Amino acid sequence: MRIGFAGLGVMGGPMARHLVAAGHEVAGYNRSPDKARAWASAHGGRFTATVAEAATDADLFILCVGNDEDVREVVTAALPVLKAGAVIVDHTTTSARIAREMDALCSTAGVAFLDAPVSGGQAGAENGQLSVMAGGAAAALETARPAVMAYSKAIQHMGPSGSGQLTKMVNQIAIAGVVQGLAEAVHFARAAGLDTDAAYDAVSKGAAQSWQMDNRWKTAAAGQFEFGFAVDWMRKDLGLVLDEARDNGAVLSMTALVDQFYAEVQAMGGQRWDTSSLKARLRP
Numbered sequence: 001m002r003i004g005f006a007g008l009g010v011m012g013g014p015m016a017r018h019l020v021a022a023g024h025e026v027a028g029y030n031r032s033p034d035k036a037r038a039w040a041s042a043h044g045g046r047f048t049a050t051v052a053e054a055a056t057d058a059d060l061f062i063l064c065v066g067n068d069e070d071v072r073e074v075v076t077a078a079l080p081v082l083k084a085g086a087v088i089v090d091h092t093t094t095s096a097r098i099a100r101e102m103d104a105l106c107s108t109a110g111v112a113f114l115d116a117p118v119s120g121g122q123a124g125a126e127n128g129q130l131s132v133m134a135g136g137a138a139a140a141l142e143t144a145r146p147a148v149m150a151y152s153k154a155i156q157h158m159g160p161s162g163s164g165q166l167t168k169m170v171n172q173i174a175i176a177g178v179v180q181g182l183a184e185a186v187h188f189a190r191a192a193g194l195d196t197d198a199a200y201d202a203v204s205k206g207a208a209q210s211w212q213m214d215n216r217w218k219t220a221a222a223g224q225f226e227f228g229f230a231v232d233w234m235r236k237d238l239g240l241v242l243d244e245a246r247d248n249g250a251v252l253s254m255t256a257l258v259d260q261f262y263a264e265v266q267a268m269g270g271q272r273w274d275t276s277s278l279k280a281r282l283r284p
Contacts, residue, residue, distance in 0.1 A: 001146075004058040005027070008039045011064050014126045015064065015150075016043070017045075024150070027046045029051055033049055063090050087143050087144045090116060094117075096163075112136065116148070130152045133168055134164045135167075136161050169240060172234070176238060178212045182278075183220060220277075223279070231272070265281060
Protein backbone atom coordinates (compact mmCIF):
# COMPACT_ATOMS: atom_id res chain seq x y z
CA MET A 1 0.00 0.00 0.00
CA ARG A 2 0.97 3.64 -0.40
CA ILE A 3 1.13 4.89 3.18
CA GLY A 4 1.73 8.28 4.77
CA PHE A 5 2.91 8.23 8.37
CA ALA A 6 2.97 11.27 10.67
CA GLY A 7 4.79 11.12 14.00
CA LEU A 8 8.07 9.19 13.99
CA GLY A 9 8.82 9.22 17.71
CA VAL A 10 9.54 6.32 20.06
CA MET A 11 6.30 4.61 19.02
CA GLY A 12 5.68 5.83 15.48
CA GLY A 13 9.24 5.39 14.25
CA PRO A 14 9.36 1.61 14.87
CA MET A 15 5.79 1.17 13.63
CA ALA A 16 6.63 2.89 10.34
CA ARG A 17 9.80 0.81 10.09
CA HIS A 18 7.75 -2.39 10.27
CA LEU A 19 5.55 -1.10 7.44
CA VAL A 20 8.60 -0.55 5.21
CA ALA A 21 9.90 -4.02 6.11
CA ALA A 22 6.52 -5.49 5.12
CA GLY A 23 6.92 -4.05 1.63
CA HIS A 24 4.75 -0.94 1.82
CA GLU A 25 5.74 2.39 0.29
CA VAL A 26 5.95 4.67 3.33
CA ALA A 27 6.32 8.46 3.31
CA GLY A 28 7.32 9.65 6.77
CA TYR A 29 6.68 13.04 8.35
CA ASN A 30 7.71 14.36 11.74
CA ARG A 31 7.41 17.81 13.30
CA SER A 32 11.19 17.69 13.66
CA PRO A 33 12.44 17.31 10.06
CA ASP A 34 15.80 15.94 11.20
CA LYS A 35 14.07 13.03 12.92
CA ALA A 36 12.06 12.23 9.79
CA ARG A 37 15.15 12.49 7.61
CA ALA A 38 17.11 10.16 9.90
CA TRP A 39 14.23 7.66 9.97
CA ALA A 40 13.99 7.61 6.18
CA SER A 41 17.73 7.18 5.78
CA ALA A 42 17.89 4.35 8.30
CA HIS A 43 14.89 2.34 7.16
CA GLY A 44 14.33 3.00 3.47
CA GLY A 45 11.21 5.11 3.77
CA ARG A 46 10.69 8.42 1.99
CA PHE A 47 11.35 11.66 3.82
CA THR A 48 8.66 14.33 3.58
CA ALA A 49 8.81 17.86 4.96
CA THR A 50 5.06 18.42 5.38
CA VAL A 51 1.95 16.49 6.35
CA ALA A 52 0.43 17.20 2.94
CA GLU A 53 3.47 15.76 1.17
CA ALA A 54 3.24 12.56 3.23
CA ALA A 55 -0.49 12.21 2.64
CA THR A 56 -0.66 12.97 -1.07
CA ASP A 57 -2.41 10.13 -2.92
CA ALA A 58 -1.97 7.77 0.05
CA ASP A 59 -4.22 4.72 0.40
CA LEU A 60 -3.64 4.78 4.12
CA PHE A 61 -2.58 7.66 6.35
CA ILE A 62 -1.39 6.78 9.85
CA LEU A 63 -0.63 9.16 12.66
CA CYS A 64 0.90 8.72 16.10
CA VAL A 65 1.23 12.21 17.54
CA GLY A 66 0.79 13.91 20.91
CA ASN A 67 -2.70 15.09 21.80
CA ASP A 68 -6.12 16.16 20.55
CA GLU A 69 -4.94 19.40 18.98
CA ASP A 70 -2.07 17.65 17.19
CA VAL A 71 -4.55 15.16 15.70
CA ARG A 72 -6.87 17.94 14.54
CA GLU A 73 -3.96 19.81 12.94
CA VAL A 74 -2.53 16.77 11.14
CA VAL A 75 -5.85 15.38 9.90
CA THR A 76 -6.94 18.80 8.63
CA ALA A 77 -3.69 19.14 6.69
CA ALA A 78 -3.92 15.63 5.23
CA LEU A 79 -7.56 15.57 4.13
CA PRO A 80 -7.30 17.81 1.03
CA VAL A 81 -4.67 15.61 -0.62
CA LEU A 82 -5.82 12.11 0.32
CA LYS A 83 -7.48 10.11 -2.42
CA ALA A 84 -11.19 9.39 -2.10
CA GLY A 85 -11.73 6.16 -0.20
CA ALA A 86 -8.50 6.46 1.78
CA VAL A 87 -8.41 5.41 5.44
CA ILE A 88 -6.88 7.45 8.26
CA VAL A 89 -5.68 5.42 11.25
CA ASP A 90 -5.01 7.45 14.37
CA HIS A 91 -2.85 5.64 16.94
CA THR A 92 -2.62 8.69 19.21
CA THR A 93 -4.20 8.38 22.66
CA THR A 94 -6.80 11.16 22.70
CA SER A 95 -10.27 11.99 23.93
CA ALA A 96 -13.22 10.13 22.43
CA ARG A 97 -14.62 13.56 21.56
CA ILE A 98 -11.85 14.40 19.07
CA ALA A 99 -12.18 10.95 17.51
CA ARG A 100 -15.86 11.57 16.80
CA GLU A 101 -15.10 15.06 15.52
CA MET A 102 -12.44 13.75 13.11
CA ASP A 103 -14.70 10.93 11.95
CA ALA A 104 -17.41 13.44 11.05
CA LEU A 105 -14.91 15.72 9.30
CA CYS A 106 -13.39 12.88 7.29
CA SER A 107 -16.76 11.50 6.21
CA THR A 108 -17.53 14.77 4.42
CA ALA A 109 -14.37 14.25 2.34
CA GLY A 110 -15.06 10.62 1.46
CA VAL A 111 -12.31 9.37 3.79
CA ALA A 112 -12.71 6.88 6.65
CA PHE A 113 -11.31 7.64 10.11
CA LEU A 114 -10.34 5.03 12.71
CA ASP A 115 -9.42 5.88 16.28
CA ALA A 116 -7.00 3.09 17.04
CA PRO A 117 -4.89 3.64 20.16
CA VAL A 118 -2.37 0.98 21.07
CA SER A 119 -1.06 -0.82 24.14
CA GLY A 120 2.34 -2.43 24.53
CA GLY A 121 4.63 0.55 24.89
CA GLN A 122 7.92 1.18 23.15
CA ALA A 123 8.94 -2.48 23.43
CA GLY A 124 5.72 -3.52 21.70
CA ALA A 125 6.34 -1.05 18.91
CA GLU A 126 9.96 -2.13 18.47
CA ASN A 127 9.02 -5.82 18.39
CA GLY A 128 5.86 -5.45 16.29
CA GLN A 129 3.72 -6.75 19.16
CA LEU A 130 1.24 -3.96 19.84
CA SER A 131 -2.40 -4.49 20.77
CA VAL A 132 -4.73 -2.20 18.82
CA MET A 133 -8.24 -1.21 19.95
CA ALA A 134 -10.17 0.40 17.10
CA GLY A 135 -13.29 2.50 16.76
CA GLY A 136 -14.95 3.38 13.46
CA ALA A 137 -16.37 1.55 10.46
CA ALA A 138 -15.63 -2.17 10.39
CA ALA A 139 -15.06 -2.09 6.63
CA ALA A 140 -12.40 0.61 7.01
CA LEU A 141 -10.63 -1.46 9.64
CA GLU A 142 -10.56 -4.47 7.32
CA THR A 143 -8.95 -2.28 4.65
CA ALA A 144 -6.28 -1.10 7.09
CA ARG A 145 -5.81 -4.40 8.95
CA PRO A 146 -3.15 -6.01 6.68
CA ALA A 147 -0.87 -2.98 7.06
CA VAL A 148 -1.54 -2.44 10.77
CA MET A 149 -0.72 -6.10 11.45
CA ALA A 150 2.87 -5.33 10.43
CA TYR A 151 3.43 -3.97 13.96
CA SER A 152 0.61 -5.60 15.90
CA LYS A 153 -0.16 -8.90 17.56
CA ALA A 154 -3.89 -8.22 17.97
CA ILE A 155 -6.48 -5.82 16.55
CA GLN A 156 -9.90 -5.60 18.16
CA HIS A 157 -12.80 -3.68 16.63
CA MET A 158 -14.63 -2.05 19.54
CA GLY A 159 -17.53 -0.33 17.79
CA PRO A 160 -18.33 3.11 16.38
CA SER A 161 -16.10 6.16 16.38
CA GLY A 162 -14.63 6.91 19.81
CA SER A 163 -14.85 3.31 21.01
CA GLY A 164 -11.14 2.71 20.52
CA GLN A 165 -10.26 5.67 22.72
CA LEU A 166 -12.75 4.61 25.38
CA THR A 167 -11.17 1.15 25.41
CA LYS A 168 -7.70 2.67 25.80
CA MET A 169 -9.07 4.48 28.85
CA VAL A 170 -10.11 1.11 30.28
CA ASN A 171 -6.55 -0.07 29.67
CA GLN A 172 -5.02 2.91 31.48
CA ILE A 173 -7.39 2.56 34.45
CA ALA A 174 -6.33 -1.06 34.85
CA ILE A 175 -2.64 -0.24 34.52
CA ALA A 176 -2.84 2.57 37.08
CA GLY A 177 -4.20 0.20 39.72
CA VAL A 178 -1.74 -2.58 38.92
CA VAL A 179 1.31 -0.29 39.01
CA GLN A 180 0.26 1.27 42.33
CA GLY A 181 -0.22 -2.23 43.75
CA LEU A 182 3.20 -3.23 42.46
CA ALA A 183 4.83 -0.16 44.03
CA GLU A 184 3.27 -0.89 47.40
CA ALA A 185 4.16 -4.58 47.20
CA VAL A 186 7.85 -3.80 46.54
CA HIS A 187 7.75 -1.18 49.31
CA PHE A 188 6.21 -3.64 51.77
CA ALA A 189 8.69 -6.38 50.89
CA ARG A 190 11.58 -4.03 51.64
CA ALA A 191 10.01 -2.75 54.86
CA ALA A 192 9.50 -6.36 55.99
CA GLY A 193 13.16 -7.18 55.37
CA LEU A 194 12.50 -9.62 52.56
CA ASP A 195 14.81 -10.29 49.65
CA THR A 196 12.86 -8.62 46.84
CA ASP A 197 14.18 -11.00 44.16
CA ALA A 198 13.09 -13.98 46.23
CA ALA A 199 9.72 -12.33 46.90
CA TYR A 200 9.24 -11.87 43.17
CA ASP A 201 10.08 -15.53 42.52
CA ALA A 202 7.59 -16.55 45.21
CA VAL A 203 4.61 -14.50 44.07
CA SER A 204 5.06 -14.10 40.32
CA LYS A 205 4.03 -17.66 39.51
CA GLY A 206 0.61 -17.33 41.14
CA ALA A 207 -2.44 -15.09 41.06
CA ALA A 208 -0.40 -11.89 41.53
CA GLN A 209 1.42 -12.35 38.23
CA SER A 210 1.07 -9.55 35.65
CA TRP A 211 2.98 -7.96 32.80
CA GLN A 212 3.89 -5.10 35.11
CA MET A 213 5.24 -7.48 37.74
CA ASP A 214 7.28 -9.46 35.23
CA ASN A 215 8.75 -6.37 33.56
CA ARG A 216 8.90 -3.74 36.33
CA TRP A 217 9.31 -5.45 39.72
CA LYS A 218 13.10 -5.73 39.68
CA THR A 219 13.73 -2.29 38.21
CA ALA A 220 11.33 -0.69 40.69
CA ALA A 221 13.05 -2.50 43.56
CA ALA A 222 16.39 -1.16 42.26
CA GLY A 223 15.04 2.39 41.88
CA GLN A 224 15.59 2.35 38.11
CA PHE A 225 13.07 4.48 36.22
CA GLU A 226 14.93 6.13 33.34
CA PHE A 227 13.04 4.30 30.58
CA GLY A 228 9.57 3.24 29.49
CA PHE A 229 6.22 5.03 29.38
CA ALA A 230 6.72 8.51 30.83
CA VAL A 231 4.80 9.83 33.83
CA ASP A 232 3.88 12.95 31.84
CA TRP A 233 2.20 10.76 29.24
CA MET A 234 0.36 8.74 31.86
CA ARG A 235 -0.96 11.91 33.50
CA LYS A 236 -2.21 13.10 30.11
CA ASP A 237 -4.00 9.77 29.63
CA LEU A 238 -5.47 9.72 33.13
CA GLY A 239 -6.69 13.28 32.61
CA LEU A 240 -8.63 12.06 29.57
CA VAL A 241 -10.02 9.18 31.64
CA LEU A 242 -11.17 11.41 34.48
CA ASP A 243 -12.74 13.92 32.08
CA GLU A 244 -14.71 11.12 30.42
CA ALA A 245 -15.76 9.72 33.81
CA ARG A 246 -17.18 13.10 34.80
CA ASP A 247 -19.36 12.91 31.69
CA ASN A 248 -20.49 9.29 31.94
CA GLY A 249 -20.84 9.05 35.73
CA ALA A 250 -18.21 6.34 36.30
CA VAL A 251 -16.76 6.31 39.83
CA LEU A 252 -12.97 6.16 39.57
CA SER A 253 -11.73 6.77 43.10
CA MET A 254 -8.56 4.69 42.71
CA THR A 255 -7.70 6.24 39.35
CA ALA A 256 -8.07 9.77 40.71
CA LEU A 257 -5.84 8.89 43.67
CA VAL A 258 -3.12 7.37 41.49
CA ASP A 259 -3.26 10.41 39.23
CA GLN A 260 -2.40 12.54 42.26
CA PHE A 261 0.42 10.17 43.18
CA TYR A 262 1.84 10.71 39.69
CA ALA A 263 1.62 14.46 40.31
CA GLU A 264 3.88 13.88 43.33
CA VAL A 265 6.34 11.98 41.14
CA GLN A 266 6.36 14.89 38.68
CA ALA A 267 7.12 17.25 41.58
CA MET A 268 10.08 15.01 42.46
CA GLY A 269 11.49 15.61 38.97
CA GLY A 270 10.20 12.35 37.52
CA GLN A 271 8.26 13.74 34.56
CA ARG A 272 10.05 11.40 32.13
CA TRP A 273 10.42 8.43 34.47
CA ASP A 274 8.61 5.19 33.72
CA THR A 275 5.16 4.77 35.26
CA SER A 276 6.60 2.24 37.73
CA SER A 277 8.21 5.25 39.44
CA LEU A 278 5.21 5.32 41.79
CA LYS A 279 7.62 3.31 43.91
CA ALA A 280 9.86 6.39 44.19
CA ARG A 281 7.25 8.05 46.44
CA LEU A 282 7.63 5.29 48.98
CA ARG A 283 10.51 4.56 51.34
CA PRO A 284 12.45 2.39 51.72
